[in-house]
Amino acid sequence: MIEVEVRNLTKKYDNHLAVDDISFSIETGKIYGFLGPNGAGKSTTMNILAGCLAATNGQVLIHNHDIFEEQKEAKRHIGYLPELPPLYLDMTPKDFLVFVSEIRCVPKAQRLMDVSKIMNRTGISEVANRLIGQLSKGYRQRVGIAQALIGNPEVIILDEPTVGLDPAQIIEIRELIRQLGKDHTILLSSHILSEVSELCDEVMILSKGKLVARDTPEKLGEMLGSGNRLYMQVEGSEAEVRAVLQSAGMVEKLLLKTLDTRRISVELEADDAVKERIFYAFAEAKLLIREMRTEKMTLEEIFLEYTGLGKGDTYGGNL
Secondary structure, X not given: OEEEEEEEEEEEEOOEEEEEEEEEEEEOOOEEEEEOXXXXXXXXXXXXXXXXXXXXXXXXXXXXXXXXXXXHHHHOOEEEEOOOOOOOOOOOHHHHHHHXXXXXXOXXXXXXXXXXXXXXXXXXXXXXXXXXXXXXXXXXXXXXXXXXXXXXXXXXXEEOOOOOOOHHHHHHHHHHHHHHOOOOEEEEEOOOHHHHHHHOOEEEEEEOOEEEEEEOHHHHHHHHOOOEEEEEEXXXXXXXXXXXXXXXXXXXXXXXXXXXXXXXXXXXXXXXHHHHHHHHHHHHOOOOEEEEEEEEOOHHHHHHHHHOOOOOOOOOOOO
């Protein structure tokens, strides 16, 4: 079942096109990762999906309800955690969640029971009666996730849910998200690419306001080529090694590095068939291969390829 459908979504700020005619759908029961470099339009898109920002053009359907024309009904099916959680620091988690329940029109008779279940689920029961302003960043983030669960929405949108947390807190929040993914459809953003790779069933990459790629991390790598990177150390001069690789038809995306007077490091994209062809080409040239191994492309490498960023460019911050 499709929980969210985005059709030709566009958002302009004066002369700046933040979101450029993007379309995608989100299905029930998956965790989606939303990635994009600074200014890609990711945060703008998430705010529009959550009903916090109007679009210039396009349509967003949440559980078959138009977020612009049926906002109240559509919002019932979405829970949203912005990058800066909307918390009242002078309230306790329990009082705050009861307050959110009232705003989200949860029937009065079930508010306390629902809040109790959500606090247990998010691990904040032990601090239920402490002021939010006195809680650690990790607990505040849990309270923020808890408020997104009020009303049991089918779709949870989490904008940078682990930003600013220490390593132990990050592990705890990741595990919480993983557990929530069993009962909810989740769309999350993160500047930690390994986090997205670990948590998400599918990845969507935005660049310059456009959706440039969407698939599993593995298939995104395959779409770029083999999805494998071949590493070699070969005895010979750079000219000899380059000549052998050219004879094997390998001239693109080729990185050679001289290690010493007789050893050359080789890095290129190659599947098993290409790897075998290269092996026999070096054997025929009688150049000794000291090391030959393949590795899957990382999500970071895939991200850089699709967005056109170089390895020295930044992709952190408000993606």
